[in-house]
Amino acid sequence: MNEWYEPGGAAVALATAGEDQPADDTRTDEATHLIAAVDADGWGRVRPSLYETARVLSTAPWLPGGRTRVDHLISEQAPDGSWGEGPAPYRLLPTLSAVEAALAVLRRDKPADDTANRLAAAAARGLAALRALPPAGPWPDTAAAEILVPGLVAAINEHLDQTPVGDLPHLGPWHRGTRTEVPRGYHAAAPEAVARRCQAAGGIPFKLHHTFEGVAGYLPHTLMPTVDGLLGSSPAATAAWAAAAPSPGSRQHAARELTAVAQRYGGLFPEAAPITVFERLWVAAALARPGLPPSCLPTVRTWVDRIFDPEGVRGAPGLMVDADDTAMALLVAALVDQPLDPAPLAMFDNGRHYDCYIGEDTGSVTANAHALQALQAGLHHRPEAGATYGPTVRRVADWLIEQQQPAGYWPDKWHASPYYATERCVTALSSLGDPRGRKAAEAAADWVLASQHDDGSWGIWGGTAEETAYAVKILLTQPRHAEHADALDRALDRALSRAETFLHETAHNPDHRHPALWHDKTLYAPEAMIQAEVIAAREALRTRHG
Structure with missing residues (x-):
């Protein structure tokens, strides 16, 4: 057995205890209700x-419900004229x-007059907000921002340049000749350059389907992708495809798919639909750590x-297969005692670590942490596979440790908060039975202890229940000293007690709203997955009392 794998480690033991471990009735009810709601x-x-x-409002004017989308756009504008969630760079x-x-809408x-006045006022305030953004970021690493941002800047400038002033009388000082600049760090030619590469290759790479709206206007009709369902699981990509594709059948297909999504979301659109695969895997993995209620096991299986x-x-129909969702499927299977062959992960192995998907530009620590957890959970069931997968476990663990920041945390491109990535890495490394893994987990715990807010929460932009749940799980990986409570134990106890109070209060606050922290094209909040993490953290805190 290799030095990185310790059968029956703490993380695996917790994960597989669901059928034997009694649970608090409240926690069981919460978990059971959540699993049933997600399943339905x-x-x-x-x-x-x-x-x-x-994007759908702009490119699919033929789709019913435009007035709802106009009203939503106007009502969601912030007092400073911007739109979106999170700090200023995320609002770009x-x-x-x-x-x-x-x-x-104004031009077309x-x-x-009433709607025109409201839209024009919103547009003018939005243009002013864009000018007030930091000129050079730093900009977040969200999906395909390098083509989406300059493409939208070009479209805005076209509206302002090509529309006669008399056609936009409500814009006030915004008239012909006004320019919106491409922010530093982005390149105006990027969408066209990507489109040229697609033409040279004779097709659209699958990874561009989800953000197809970024290149749709730069491609010839002959290069339009074939669509089954939503293109790339994205309403925006699907609407852009229908606008760029010349056939009536394309619009009919897009109308059918977009109407179904609009009916679910009150005339509005999420960035991916449906997200049931992604949601179910993350919910199941979170709730399996403290032990799934026995009644939930058949559903999860x-x-x-x-x-x-x-x-x-x-993760969703129309997306690429990826290491993250593949690893989570393997992990959940092992956690509910249905271990599967981890061979599908091999296609993502680049020799040092796992690429999240084929053609990835920047590696993901959380995808690799999930793969490492999946391999460990599988080896718990089949330790004889250690000779085959042990070297991979060691290699991926080494890579994860190399990515840890000097302060003790890990960042990742799929989430704005380092607490998410750090919890994933600590969970993967803390049960390896290796001094380097333990040292990395200790450094992470030190960072967590030093960053707690006065109200007992954690969070990069203010305390949240989600980030507090991750921080709690990081601290609970730290070993306790049996002989006597030392200073670190006392600090851990104080931090966890304050966190428990915060999570209890937010759980019983009907007005509490989980902020958007997850990365796609912009920030989003997968509500069920966040709820599962909080339920699991509260249960872990409860069981810590003995």
Whole structure:
């Protein structure tokens, strides 16, 4: 057995205790209700996206419900004129999307005076907000921002340049000749350059389907992709495809798919639909750590049977197969005592670590942490496979440790908060039985202890229940000293007690709303997955009392 694998480690023991471990009735009820709600929902629980809704409003004027989308765009504008969630750099893309959509409606539809006045005022304030953004970021590493941002800037400038001043009288000082600049760090030629590469290759890479709206206007009709369902699981990409594709059948297909999504989201659109694979795997993995209620096991096992594919798992229809979802399917299968062959992960192995998907530009520590957890959980059931997978476990663990920041945390491209990535890495490394893994987990715990807010929470932009749940799990990986409580134990106890109070208060606050921290094209909040993490953290805190 290799030095990195310790059979029956703490993380695995917790994960597989669901059928024997008694649970608090409240926690059991919460977990059971959540599993049932997720199972009954064919779409997944996520709020509509301002960015995506504005893209559909702009490119699919033929789709019913435009007035609802116009009203939503106007009502969601912040007092400073921007749109979106999070700090200023995250507001760049949704603000560009909203301004472009407002200008498109004004220019194309010539709405009645009241609507025109409201849209023009919103667009003017949005243009001012864009000018007030930091000129050089730093900009977040969200999906395809390098083509989406300059493409929208070009579209806004076209509206302002090409429309006679008299056609946009409500814009006040914004008139012909006004320019919106491409922010530093982005390149105006990027969308066209990507489109040229697609033409040279004779097709659209699968990884561009989800953000197809970024290149649709630069491609010839002959290069339009074939679409089954939503293109790349994205309403914006699908609407852009229908606008660029010349056949009536394309619009009919897009109308059918977009109407179904609009009915689920009240005329608005999320950035991906449906998200049931992604949601079910993350919910199941979170709740399995403290032990799934026995009544939930058949449902989760059914999820695994339906989701797992030996060719690789994709997070939503129309997306690429990826290591993250494949690893999570393997992990959940092992946690509910249905271990599967981890061979599908091999297609993502680049020799040092796992690529999240084929053609990835920047590696993901959370995808690799999930793969490491999946391999360990599988070895718990089949230790004889250690000779085959032990070297991979060691290699991926080494890579994860190399990515740790000097302060003790890990960042990742799929989430704005380092607490998410750090918890994933600590969970993967803390049960390896190796001094380097333990040292990395200790450094992470020190960082967590030093960053707790006064109210007992954790969070990069203010305390949240989600980030507090991750921080709690990091601290609970630290070993306790049996002989006597030393200073570190006392600090851990104080931090965890304060966190427990915070989580209890937020859980009983009907007005509490989980902020958007997850990365796609913009920030989003997968509600059920966040709820599962909080339930699991509260249960772990309860069991810590003995």
